[in-house]
Structures are given as structure tokens and as C-alpha cells.
Amino acid sequence: MSEEKKLSANEYIKTRSNYLRGTIAEGLSDLSTGSMSEDDQQLLKFHGTYQQDDRDLRANRRKHRLEKAYSFMIRIRVPGGVATPHQWLETDRMATQFANGTIKLTTRQAFQFHGIIKSNLKRTIAEINRTAMDTIAACGDVNRNVMCNPNPHLSEVHAAVLKVSQDISNHLTPQTRAYHEIWLDGEKVESSEEEVEPIYGKTYLPRKFKITVAVPPSNDVDIYANCLSFIAIVEDGKLAGFNVAVGGGMGSTHGNEATYPRIADVIGFCSPEQVVDVAEKVVLVQRDFGDRTDRKHSRFKYTVDDHGPDWILAKLNEYLGYELGPVRPFVFEDNGDRYGWVEDKNGNFHLTLFIQGGRVLDTPNYRLRTGLREIAKIHDGDFRLTANQNLMIANVSPAKRPEIERLLEEFGIKDSHLKSALRLNSLACVALPTCALSLAEAERYLPDLLTELEEVIEESGLRHDAITVRMTGCPNGCARPFIAEIGFVGRGPAAYNVYLGGGFAGQRLSKLYRENVPATNIKGLLAPIIRHYAKERNEGERFGDFCIRTGYVVATINGKDFHHHIKPEALSAG
Numbered sequence: 001m002s003e004e005k006k007l008s009a010n011e012y013i014k015t016r017s018n019y020l021r022g023t024i025a026e027g028l029s030d031l032s033t034g035s036m037s038e039d040d041q042q043l044l045k046f047h048g049t050y051q052q053d054d055r056d057l058r059a060n061r062r063k064h065r066l067e068k069a070y071s072f073m074i075r076i077r078v079p080g081g082v083a084t085p086h087q088w089l090e091t092d093r094m095a096t097q098f099a100n101g102t103i104k105l106t107t108r109q110a111f112q113f114h115g116i117i118k119s120n121l122k123r124t125i126a127e128i129n130r131t132a133m134d135t136i137a138a139c140g141d142v143n144r145n146v147m148c149n150p151n152p153h154l155s156e157v158h159a160a161v162l163k164v165s166q167d168i169s170n171h172l173t174p175q176t177r178a179y180h181e182i183w184l185d186g187e188k189v190e191s192s193e194e195e196v197e198p199i200y201g202k203t204y205l206p207r208k209f210k211i212t213v214a215v216p217p218s219n220d221v222d223i224y225a226n227c228l229s230f231i232a233i234v235e236d237g238k239l240a241g242f243n244v245a246v247g248g249g250m251g252s253t254h255g256n257e258a259t260y261p262r263i264a265d266v267i268g269f270c271s272p273e274q275v276v277d278v279a280e281k282v283v284l285v286q287r288d289f290g291d292r293t294d295r296k297h298s299r300f301k302y303t304v305d306d307h308g309p310d311w312i313l314a315k316l317n318e319y320l321g322y323e324l325g326p327v328r329p330f331v332f333e334d335n336g337d338r339y340g341w342v343e344d345k346n347g348n349f350h351l352t353l354f355i356q357g358g359r360v361l362d363t364p365n366y367r368l369r370t371g372l373r374e375i376a377k378i379h380d381g382d383f384r385l386t387a388n389q390n391l392m393i394a395n396v397s398p399a400k401r402p403e404i405e406r407l408l409e410e411f412g413i414k415d416s417h418l419k420s421a422l423r424l425n426s427l428a429c430v431a432l433p434t435c436a437l438s439l440a441e442a443e444r445y446l447p448d449l450l451t452e453l454e455e456v457i458e459e460s461g462l463r464h465d466a467i468t469v470r471m472t473g474c475p476n477g478c479a480r481p482f483i484a485e486i487g488f489v490g491r492g493p494a495a496y497n498v499y500l501g502g503g504f505a506g507q508r509l510s511k512l513y514r515e516n517v518p519a520t521n522i523k524g525l526l527a528p529i530i531r532h533y534a535k536e537r538n539e540g541e542r543f544g545d546f547c548i549r550t551g552y553v554v555a556t557i558n559g560k561d562f563h564h565h566i567k568p569e570a571l572s573a574g
Contacts (some may be wrong), residue, residue: 005293016138019176034070048135056433061491075138079169080148081385105358117451143172147212150384153344157239206290206298219332224263227300247304250477260481262301265309268324281319335506339417358389371411421466431473440490460534485544501553511553
């Protein structure tokens with residue numbers, strides 16, 4: 001009998017953690033260090049926070065024999081990306097009081113704080129909870145923030161779809177009392193009965209799990225890049241149900257061919273009443289069959305690849321006790337945001353602002369954060385975070401619109417979206433200096449690179465032609481670069497792997513075009529391709545499709561190469 005494989009180290013940490021408690025409470029009270037123990041650093045993720053240090057300061061602190069400049073990133077869950085003006089104001093206040101004075105809007109519709117020192121960690125999380133938001137399961141081996149298309153003007157079923165995403169989020173939130181005990185001074189319940197985690201069990205999931213809900217024709221939440229997605233099917237103006245997509249994921253590791261990005265397979269259809277049940281049972285399949293021996297092979301995409309989509313569907317049907325229906329037709333047109341003012345059928349207005357890198361801060365020439373604070377004080381609708389790190393001031397009443405427009409003008413925000421289409425369709429992860437995994441810059445560098453590329457874009461007459469561009473500091477893919485038409489993935493200091501040929505609607509993987517390109521060479525590398533596209537493209541042809549048709553790269557769909565005669569839209573029907 002063959003010896004069973006040893007589980008990955010994190011599995012043992014979870015097993016002995018007493019449902020995510022570990023020694024976090026003791027570690028927080030030890031002010032002799034700004035750090036937490038290694039085991040507790042892993043458990044803290046389940047509570048919504050990561051230990052980090054400022055890598056810009058490492059060398060100097062080492063020279064003076066000082067501890068690293070430790071701090072914590074806190075991620076606030078915002079299911080569906082919807083926050084009230086009061087929640088915005090409180091988030092803004094905490095950014096000043098506890099963090100580094102900025103608010104980060106993430107690629108998964110969450111808020112992030114950076115630079116919180118250990119002695120402020122508990123108070124910050126407690127105050128987040130007082131705003132009716134929380135951080136539990138914003139990170140860790142559980143279901144993360146559930147994303148949802150934030151644009152109510154796009155569809156009459158948006159409210160129902162948003163409710164579905166929030167219902168899924170609530171249902172899949174871990175039940176452990178540890179969160180309330182540690183952060184909210186909840187009462188410790190002494191009981192002879194062992195605590196039960198009804199969905200996740202004692203060791204939770206093998207790795208993080210990501211769920212999105214999309215409303216065609218917009219794929220702004222990038223359903224193909226996530227573990228589980230629900231695609232709203234609207235028939236006769238009503239929500240008929242959802243197609244179910246499984247097995248997407250972006251992360252990989254340089255030099256390890258066993259790791260790779262994968263786009264999701266659309267496997268069936270469920271009714272609105274079945275959605276939460278389907279979400280739970282897919283999570284259970286991953287809980288029971290995901291790889292717990294190798295964390296680099298433990299995401300749901302590998303479970304789907306190892307067993308095959310048909311096996312996953314059969315197992316899911318078995319867990320459900322009923323069968324999913326056949327996939328229904330749908331079409332995605334893009335995965336970007338619609339900027340500027342729009343009016344919905346109820347007479348309310350929605351304004352989407354472009355937020356470079358999702359970073360809300362004031363600069364001497366652009367008082368974005370102050371302007372949004374003043375708007376929040378008078379706004380009677382809500383704020384919606386998009387999956388592209390942008391912000392929608394939503395449900396603005398006709399009476400309030402003139403006042404909000406005056407504030408937009410006063411703080412120089414009203415023209416936030418008057419940028420090149422290239423910049424408006426760009427994403428970057430945080431990367432340096434706080435992300436421990438980053439090999440290269442992303443958020444701090446991409447704006448400058450876009451300025452260089454815009455010179456070529458302008459001279460080629462492409463200012464208003466959207467091309468999706470995404471940059472990450474490492475191959476974990478937080479800004480989803482592997483489905484961008486142009487993707488940059490950090491390989492080392494100021495060097496990137498360059499990918500081309502992703503689908504404009506996020507429906508196709510890109511392909512590695514050049515490896516380890518110095519940042520100074522990127523413009524020279526891409527300029528001839530951009531000029532070629534401007535001159536030789538077909539009517540309505542997207543940049544990624546052009547790169548495939550003209551042979552710069554070969555289309556890739558889940559590891560298989562397809563040449564340009566495969567129509568990109570063939571993927572949109574699953």
C-alpha cells in the first residue's frame with residue numbers, strides 16, 4: 001500500500017488553529033515586535049489582513065540592525081461592490097487615522113488599507129465592523145468577496161442579481177466565533193461540544209475561492225478568470241436564471257510548467273432559487289476533492305483540469321440531488337467600465353469615474369480623495385466599486401445631481417475619464433513596495449508606461465480605440481493579466497514577460513510574446529505592432545484578435561492552441 005502524500009504545511013496550521021484562533025490574540029498583545037508568528041500570519045488572512053513590510057526601507061533598516069518596517073494590509077469585504085455614503089466617509093476617516101492616508105479600490109470590488117501598525121490592527125477591524133462592513137474571509141482559504149456587475153443602468157434585473165451575490169456571500173461566510181472573539185471582544189462560549197464549521201469543516205478549503213456574478217453583455221467581473229461564476233440570463237425582461245461557469249484562475253509560478261492560468265468552462269444552468277445551493281455544492285466539491293498536498297496545485301482550476309468539466313458537473317449534480325439544465329445562449333461584448341453620466345429607467349443618474357490604479361488619494365494637482373469625501377457628505381444614493389478599480393457614484397437623484405456636479409468641478413474630478421481608451425482599460429496590482437511576492441513594479445509604474453505607449457497610440461490615430469492592458473508585479477495574476485490583450489507580468493526588477501492576444505471580453509487567454517523584457521524596451525517592442533494594427537486591422541477588429549490573425553501569437557484556450565480561424569465569439573456561448 002502506497003504511503004499517503006504529506007499534506008501542505010498550511011493544512012496542519014489550520015488543523016491546530018482551533019477554528020482560526022491560533023495564538024492571534026496573544027500575538028496582538030505582544031508589542032515588543034511589529035510582527036506576528038509565522039502560523040498566525042497565515043491565519044490572519046482568514047480574518048482579512050496580511051502582514052507586510054515596506055520593501056523600500058528594508059536595506060536601510062537592515063543596515064541599522066532594525067526590525068523590518070512591518071505593517072498590515074486590511075481588506076474590507078464589499079459584496080457586489082456596493083457601499084453607502086456613510087461607509088465611504090468612515091472608510092475615508094480610517095484611512096487617515098490608521099492607514100497610510102489612501103484608500104485602495106481592488107480588482108475584486110473591495111476596499112484595502114495599507115500601512116496599519118500592529119497596535120492599531122484590532123481597533124481598525126472593530127471600527128470597520130461598526131460601519132456594517134467586515135473583513136472576515138476577505139482573504140484566506142475560503143470564499144472571498146463575491147463580485148457582481150455594479151451597473152444598474154445596464155439591466156432591469158440588476159437589483160435581483162446584486163441580491164443573489166450578497167446572498168451567496170452571506171451563506172459562504174465562515175461561522176467560526178474566532179472573528180468576534182478576537183476583534184470584537186465577543187464572549188468566549190465555553191462548551192463541551194466541539195465547534196462546527198458547517199460548510200468548510202475544520203480545515204476549510206485547499207486554497208482561496210473566488211465567485212463572480214455577471215450580467216451580459218458586460219463581463220466586467222471577468223467570469224472566465226474565477227473559480228465559480230454565475231452568468232445572468234434575462235428572458236422577456238425577467239431573470240430566468242444563471243449559467244454556471246467553473247474552473248477559471250490566473251495564478252502561475254515562473255519556471256513551473258505545472259502551474260498555469262486557465263479560463264472557466266460553462267457547464268450548465270440553474271434557476272435563481274438554486275443559485276446559493278449550487279454555490280455551496282461547488283465549494284463542497286472543491287473542499288472534498290481539491291489538492292491539499294501541494295498549494296501550487298490546490299486551486300479549483302486544477303481540480304477541474306485534473307478530473308475534467310464533465311466529471312465536475314456529474315459530481316455537482318450528485319451533491320445537489322438534481323441536475324443543472326443545459327447552458328443557455330449569452331454574449332459578452334467587453335470587460336471594461338462605461339464612463340461618465342448615464343440615466344436609468346427610474347430617472348436616477350450614475351457617474352463612473354476613472355481611478356488610476358484604484359488608488360484614492362490627494363495630490364497637489366488632483367484632490368480626488370477630498371472631493372469624494374465632500375460628495376459623500378451630501379450624496380443620497382450609494383457608491384459602487386467596479387471590478388476595474390474604478391468608482392461609480394450611483395443612484396444620484398435629479399435634485400442632487402447639480403450639487404454633485406459642482407463638487408466634481410471644484411475638485412477637478414469631472415473630467416477623470418477624459419483619457420485615452422488605452423488608459424481607461426488598464427489595470428495594475430499593488431506590487432511594490434508592500435506586496436511580499438512582487439518581483440517588479442506595477443501600480444507605481446504602469447501610468448508612466450501608458451504615457452509612453454500613448455505617444456504611439458496618438459500618432460496611430462487610436463486614442464479612442466480600447467485595448468485592454470494589465471500589469472502585475474508577479475505571476476499570481478491579481479490584475480488578471482493573462483486574459484488582457486496586452487499583459488505585463490513582473491519577472492525581475494524593471495523587467496516583464498509580455499503577453500499578447502487575450503480576448504477583449506476576457507474570454508480567451510493571451511500567449512507569451514517575449515520573455516524578460518527590460519521596462520525601457522517595452523515601447524520599442526510594442527510600437528511596430530500597434531502601428532501595424534492601426535494600418536491593417538479589419539473593420540471592428542480588436543487588438544487581441546488582430547495579434548492572433550496576423551500571427552504575432554497563437555490563441556490559447558485552457559492550454560490548447562487554436563489558430564485564428566477559431567472565432568473569438570465562439571467562446572461566448574460556452
